[in-house]
Amino acid sequence: MIGSRSRIAxxxxxxxxxxxxxxLVPLGFVITNIALAGAPEVGDLTLAVGYVLLxxxxxxxxxxxxxxxxxxxxxxxxxxxxxxxxxxNRLPQDLAGTSAFGLELGMAATQLLWFGVGIxxxxxxxxxxxxxxxxxHYKYSxxxxxxxxxxxxxxxxxxxxxxxxxxxxxxVSVQPGELLKIVLVIFIAGYLxxxxxxxxxxxxxxxFLSVPPLPYFLPMLALFGVVMLIVVRLNDLGTALLxxxxxxxxxxxxxxxxxxxxxxxxxxxxxxxxxxxxxxxVQARVxxxxxxxxxxxxxxxxxxxxxxxxxxxxxxxxxxxxxLVTLGGNLTIPFVHTDFIFTxxxxxxxxxxxxxxxxxxxxxxxxxLRIAALARDDFGALLAVGVTTSLxxxxxxIIGGNTKLIPLTGITLPFVSYGGSSILASFxxxxxxxxxxxxxxxxxxxxxx
Amino acid sequence: xxxxxxxVLLLGLQxxxxxxxxxxxxxxxxxxxxxxxxxxxxxxxxxxGIGRLSVLESPxxxxxxxxxxxxxxxxxxxxxxxxxxxVEDDFVSANHAMLTFRGRSWFVEDQGSTNGTYVNxxxxxxxxxxxxxxxxxxxxxxxxxxx
Numbered sequence: 297m298i299g300s301r302s303r304i305a306x307x308x309x310x311x312x313x314x315x316x317x318x319x320l321v322p323l324g325f326v327i328t329n330i331a332l333a334g335a336p337e338v339g340d341l342t343l344a345v346g347y348v349l350l351x352x353x354x355x356x357x358x359x360x361x362x363x364x365x366x367x368x369x370x371x372x373x374x375x376x377x378x379x380x381x382x383x384x385n386r387l388p389q390d391l392a393g394t395s396a397f398g399l400e401l402g403m404a405a406t407q408l409l410w411f412g413v414g415i416x417x418x419x420x421x422x423x424x425x426x427x428x429x430x431x432x433h434y435k436y437s438x439x440x441x442x443x444x445x446x447x448x449x450x451x452x453x454x455x456x457x458x459x460x461x462x463x464x465x466x467x468v469s470v471q472p473g474e475l476l477k478i479v480l481v482i483f484i485a486g487y488l489x490x491x492x493x494x495x496x497x498x499x500x501x502x503x504f505l506s507v508p509p510l511p512y513f514l515p516m517l518a519l520f521g522v523v524m525l526i527v528v529r530l531n532d533l534g535t536a537l538l539x540x541x542x543x544x545x546x547x548x549x550x551x552x553x554x555x556x557x558x559x560x561x562x563x564x565x566x567x568x569x570x571x572x573x574x575x576x577x578v579q580a581r582v583x584x585x586x587x588x589x590x591x592x593x594x595x596x597x598x599x600x601x602x603x604x605x606x607x608x609x610x611x612x613x614x615x616x617x618x619x620l621v622t623l624g625g626n627l628t629i630p631f632v633h634t635d636f637i638f639t640x641x642x643x644x645x646x647x648x649x650x651x652x653x654x655x656x657x658x659x660x661x662x663x664x665l666r667i668a669a670l671a672r673d674d675f676g677a678l679l680a681v682g683v684t685t686s687l688x689x690x691x692x693x694i695i696g697g698n699t700k701l702i703p704l705t706g707i708t709l710p711f712v713s714y715g716g717s718s719i720l721a722s723f724x725x726x727x728x729x730x731x732x733x734x735x736x737x738x739x740x741x742x743x744x745x
Numbered sequence: 746x747x748x749x750x751x752x753v754l755l756l757g758l759q760x761x762x763x764x765x766x767x768x769x770x771x772x773x774x775x776x777x778x779x780x781x782x783x784x785x786x787x788x789x790x791x792x793x794g795i796g797r798l799s800v801l802e803s804p805x806x807x808x809x810x811x812x813x814x815x816x817x818x819x820x821x822x823x824x825x826x827x828x829x830x831x832v833e834d835d836f837v838s839a840n841h842a843m844l845t846f847r848g849r850s851w852f853v854e855d856q857g858s859t860n861g862t863y864v865n866x867x868x869x870x871x872x873x874x875x876x877x878x879x880x881x882x883x884x885x886x887x888x889x890x891x892x
Contacts, residue, residue, distance in 0.1 A: 309776050316769050323765065327758045336754060368776055375769060615759045645763065652766040659773045666780075 305362045307355065313371035314355055317378055318348040324382035324616060331617030332386070346408050347381050354415050358730075361423050365734035366667055372660040373711055373726055377411060379653055380712030383640050384633060386617050391633050392714055403633060403714060410716040414723030421727030422734065432675050435486030439519055442479040445472040446523065449530060473535050474708075474721035478728075480523065481542060481682035487516050488550040489675040531577060534697075534705030538689055540564060545685040546678055549668075585703035601629045602636055602698055605643040613646025633714040635706050638698045653712070654695070661688040667733040676732040683725040795846045796877065798830070802887040807833035813891065820844040822883055823856070836860050836884030844881075851875040851890060860884055 322344040329339030351374045358370075381404065389402030401409065425431075431438070449472045452463050462469045520543055528536060544560040547553075571578045580595060588596035588603070605628065608614055620628055621640065629636045642650040664684025671677035687710050694713075697704035708718035798814045808814060814830060821828040823841040832841070838858035845852050854872040855862040862869055863882035875881070877892045 313769065313772055313776065316765055316772070320762065320765050320769065323758070323762055327755065327762060330751070330758070331755055334751065336751060368773065368780075371769075372773070375766075379766075612763075613759075615755055616762065618755070645766075648763050649766065652763075652770055655770045655773070659777065662777065 303362045304359060305364050307359055307363070307367050310355055310358075310367035310370055313368065314351060314374055317371055317374045318351060320375070321347050321378040321381060324378070325385060328382060328386040328617035331615060343381065343385055343404050343408050347378065347411065350411055350415055354419060357419055358422070363422060363730065363734055365422060365730040366663050368663045369660055369726060369729055372656050372663070375656040376653065376660070376711040379641060379649070380637060381407065382616065383637060383644070384714055386644075387621060387633050387640070388627070406716070407714055407719070410719040413716070414719045417720060418723040418727035418730070421724060422730035425728070425731040431482050431679070432486045432489065435483050438479050438486070439483045442476050442483065443522065445476045445479065448472060453530070471715070471717035473532060474717040477535075477538070477686055478721055478724055480539060481546075481679065481686060483519070484516065484543060484546050485675055485678035485682055488546060488678050489673070492550045492674060528571070533578065533581070534693055534707030537693060537705060538686065538707065541689045542682055542685050546682050549681045550678055581703045581705070585700065588700070598630055598636070599700060599704060602639045603700060605629060605639050606699065609643040609646045611647045613642070613644050613649055616644050619643040634708060635694065635704070635713070636698060637709055637713045638695050657688070657691045664688070664729055667729055667736070670736045671732050672736050676735060680729055680732045683728050687722065687725060796851060797891050798881070798888045799891050800886070800888050801880070802885070803834070804885050805833040807831065808886070816844065816846070818846045832883060832886050834884040834886050837886065841883050853881060
């Protein structure tokens with residue numbers, strides 16, 4: 297075991313997949329630069345090269361440190377992030393950025409900086425988390441951390457677009473909700489791993505439904521209630537929907553009971569109805585979703601523009617750098633760099649590009665569930681399921697919102713949308729996945745042959 | 746004129762970009778399939794049951810010659826039809842032997858049969874651990890334990 301830990305692990309599949317992806321990013325930059333300049337010149341490729349170096353470095357470090365985790369998730373992340381970087385580099389750079397530490401960074405440069413921070417966090421977790429005791433045994437401490445994060449947002453947070461999500465920390469603003477997501481997954485995984493057998497064996501029957509025994513269930517339900525309450529207070533519907541989905545999925549995976557899912561769905565429908573009746577902004581969202589053209593210049597402005605952009609893109613797209621992102625100095629779609637990044641990609645790369653992006657997300661989810669299935673212990677499996685559900689559901693919710701499949705809720709597209717907290721949180725999740733798969737990888741080697 | 750050339754150049758680059766995108770996706774699909782297949786094989790070898798018996802010689806053809814019998818964790822062998830493995834042979838006792846999987850390995854134990862149980866040609870007088878590939882003789886019936 298000690299020998300295998302320090303030995304180099306050639307991650308061949310990862311290399312073969314990363315290589316073309318890392319060609320893709322500079323190519324995308326070249327195309328956008330030519331299209332924007334209107335002349336056949338390569339232009340500034342610093343950020344593309346930086347991106348390539350980041351992922352190549354991550355791959356190299358995993359090889360040198362002898363990591364035996366999954367080899368497909370890092371390339372999948374690289375592909376999603378690469379498409380995102382190309383788009384962010386193409387959008388007007390003054391949409392966002394930092395001016396901290398005497399540095400003036402545009403949007404894409406800031407995003408690249410966060411990719412660097414995220415990759416370092418991912419590597420630290422993937423390599424450093426040899427033992428998950430620190431996550432499993434201190435689950436109530438993690439729950440406390442989560443509640444503290446929320447309370448901090450409630451007290452110190454300031455509002456952006458009707459949702460109070462942000463905390464100002466000097467040079468950077470952070471979204472505690474993103475980190476809360478991870479803490480919540482760790483807590484639920486720890487709790488369910490411990491009480492799983494109790495939850496599945498004992499039950500109270502009401503009619504044809506077998507209901508979980510309440511005492512085993514109460515702490516988690518209570519915590520979840522607190523989370524939901526505060527999330528609703530913060531007007532962040534997307535996150536509420538996401539948390540609910542993660543919770544239900546993990547519960548189902550841990551217990552294998554359909555009744556839990558059924559109860560959860562009933563609760564969800566009831567909760568949605570109550571929220572619709574009670575909160576004006578929920579009602580507004582649903583109304584806009586049902587008929588954005590009722591008020592195309594007011595409430596429906598964003599979705600209407602998004603639909604037009606998707607239509608312009610068609611199957612093959614307008615071409616990178618040739619979409620109608622700005623019109624007369626204004627963005628055609630507000631928040632195109634965060635909530636509507638998928639629309640921008642679909643406009644310039646068309647249905648083909650959008651499908652490819654979905655394909656990469658699918659690979660990520662597939663591998664995440666595979667890691668869960670191969671995990672050695674219940675905690676690792678549940679952790680992997682929770683993290684994967686979080687990333688997958690987030691993708692589903694925001695792309696569904698962009699394409700008017702479901703009401704729009706502001707949430708980031710993992711690895712693609714602009715946003716430091718989101719990038720960091722997503723990379724931490726990938727780090728957890730890598731750590732879990734590394735443990736089952738070494739177990740295979742120890743027992744096999 | 747330069748505008749035309751630029752448009753063609755951009756179109757070509759764009760096509761290359763999308764092609765590369767799908768090439769990557771195909772490679773992903775290839776890797777996924779390879780992994781699935783190897784996982785399937787690993788499962789076939791390890792989990793498709795804990796073992797089976799191949800019938801090498803069976804004079805009365807019950808169990809039929811050349812067939813394999815999938816094994817559960819506990820298997821009784823004998824001429825009585827209530828046994829898990831029913832053997833039709835005059836030299837086999839009603840309740841002849843017991844074949845059990847305990848922990849990580851197989852064991853065979855004679856149940857006080859008249860003519861005895863043989864492992865690789867040696868008569869056994871106590872429970873004996875079997876390895877895969879060992880030959881088990883009960884009466885005139887010969888069987889081999891396989892994975």
